Amino acid sequence: MEKPFKKLVFIAFILFSIFLLESCDYSYQKQIGESYFIRCIENRYRMDIGFGNKELSESLIEQTVFEVYWNEKYILAKRHPEFKENKQLTEYYIIEKVIFGEERARDFMMGPVNKKVFDQKIKELNLNIEDMEHIVYNDLK
Numbered sequence: 001m002e003k004p005f006k007k008l009v010f011i012a013f014i015l016f017s018i019f020l021l022e023s024c025d026y027s028y029q030k031q032i033g034e035s036y037f038i039r040c041i042e043n044r045y046r047m048d049i050g051f052g053n054k055e056l057s058e059s060l061i062e063q064t065v066f067e068v069y070w071n072e073k074y075i076l077a078k079r080h081p082e083f084k085e086n087k088q089l090t091e092y093y094i095i096e097k098v099i100f101g102e103e104r105a106r107d108f109m110m111g112p113v114n115k116k117v118f119d120q121k122i123k124e125l126n127l128n129i130e131d132m133e134h135i136v137y138n139d140l141k
Contacts, residue, residue, distance in 0.1 A: 069133070
C-alpha cells in the first residue's frame with residue numbers, strides 16, 4: 001500500500017508544479033536600457049514594452065510588439081495592434097528614454113504613427129537603426 005501512496009503524492013506534486021508554472025505573470029522579460037523592458041504576459045502574443053522597476057511599472061506600448069531597436073537615448077518599436085485579426089496593420093513608435101521617477105515616460109513617446117512619419121522622424125533625429133541594438137520576434141512579425 002505504500003507504493004500507490006507515493007505514486008499519488010508524486011502525481012499531485014507534478015500537477016501542483018505545473019499549476020504554479022502556468023500561473024506566473026511574466027513568461028519573458030528583456031531589459032532594453034535602465035527602467036525599460038520588453039515583456040510578455042501570459043503568452044507571446046501579448047508582447048509589450050514597459051517602463052519602471054520591480055515594484056512599479058507601466059505599459060508604454062501594448063501588444064503585439066514584434067520589432068524593437070534601442071540605444072542609450074531612444075527606443076524604436078513596431079507592433080501589430082490587432083495581431084490575430086490583422087497582421088497587415090503595423091503601428092510605429094519612438095520613445096525618448098527618461099530616468100524613472102523623474103519623468104513620465106509616456107510624455108516622451110511618439111506614436112502610434114504610420115511608416116512615413118516614423119521614417120521622417122528617424123531621419124530628423126539622425127538615427128541609424130543599423131547602429132542600434134535590436135530584437136525581432138519573427139513568429140510575431
